[in-house]
Amino acid sequence: MTARTTSSQGACFPRTAPRRRPCCSRRSLRHTRSRWASTRIGSRRGSSRTASRCASKSSSTRSFGRGRAAGSEGDAKKLHLIRAFAFAVRFEEIDHTADVAIRAYGRSLDELFANAAEGMFSLIADLSTVKPIGEVEVRLNADDIPTLFLRWLSELLYVHETQRFLFSSFDVHVAGTALVGHARGETIDKSRHELKLAIKAVTRHGLTVDPAKGFAEVIFDI
Numbered sequence: 001m002t003a004r005t006t007s008s009q010g011a012c013f014p015r016t017a018p019r020r021r022p023c024c025s026r027r028s029l030r031h032t033r034s035r036w037a038s039t040r041i042g043s044r045r046g047s048s049r050t051a052s053r054c055a056s057k058s059s060s061t062r063s064f065g066r067g068r069a070a071g072s073e074g075d076a077k078k079l080h081l082i083r084a085f086a087f088a089v090r091f092e093e094i095d096h097t098a099d100v101a102i103r104a105y106g107r108s109l110d111e112l113f114a115n116a117a118e119g120m121f122s123l124i125a126d127l128s129t130v131k132p133i134g135e136v137e138v139r140l141n142a143d144d145i146p147t148l149f150l151r152w153l154s155e156l157l158y159v160h161e162t163q164r165f166l167f168s169s170f171d172v173h174v175a176g177t178a179l180v181g182h183a184r185g186e187t188i189d190k191s192r193h194e195l196k197l198a199i200k201a202v203t204r205h206g207l208t209v210d211p212a213k214g215f216a217e218v219i220f221d222i
Contacts (some may be wrong), residue, residue, distance in 0.1 A: 014080050091119030094217065100197065101206070101219040113149060114170040116216055117156055117183065121167050122159070123197045123220070130168035130193065132184035140179045146209045149216060150178050153202045156183055164188045197222055 024030035027116030091104040102119040111166050121127060142148035152172070159165055188195070203222040208217040 018069050046139055071115070090115040092121070099219050099221055100219060103215055103217045105215050107214060109174040110172045112211065112214070112216055113152055113172040113174060113179070116149065116218065117153060117170045118169065120153055120199065120220065124199060125166050125195055127168040130166045131186050132169040133186050134165070135200065137181055137183045138179070138181040138183065142177050144177060145211070146207055148174070148179055149200055149209045150204060150207060152181060153218065157199060157202060166193060
């Protein structure tokens with residue numbers, strides 16, 4: 001739209017050639033034709049210059065557009081690398097004023113739930129000393145994903161407290177708001193297992209489960 005406007009403004013339209021008078025000489029006629037030809041040439045040159053200016057503006061605009069697209073691709077790649085690093089780190093302990101909290105990462109809800117459970121039990125004991133020789137199956141339903149996440153961790157914590165069991169390996173399948181999970185570990189052996197924190201409960205306060213961004217945060221009462 002801009003190019004058309006500029007082009008119409010920049011074009012030089014030829015002036016109408018003066019009419020020959022019956023009494024004019026051949027020399028005057030040649031002079032008139034020469035002026036008419038010069039006007040037409042100037043008009044074409046002016047139009048070429050206008051078209052050239054419009055092409056330059058259009059080219060610079062397209063180049064700017066490509067530059068922005070390249071920047072967006074660069075940002076997307078950076079975000080991909082950040083997420084890839086986050087998923088390589090399955091979980092981490094995060095600062096909290098009074099209690100203890102973790103942030104778990106996962107490329108799917110299944111992975112997110114499994115990594116959160118591993119993060120919780122890593123606060124309780126050194127999981128490298130826990131052998132996955134026993135297994136517990138957990139089946140749960142909830143109204144929403146955050147509640148399902150909370151119940152999953154609470155159920156594992158209940159088994160730990162009542163059966164003196166430590167878990168170190170987890171497989172989870174989440175379908176909608178239903179869950180089937182398998183946790184593997186062994187009974188606490190004081191000669192091999194050094195307990196660290198005694199977690200009292202999984203709290204809803206500050207609970208965040210964001211599958212789209214691939215992370216969850218949960219606070220434990222100790």
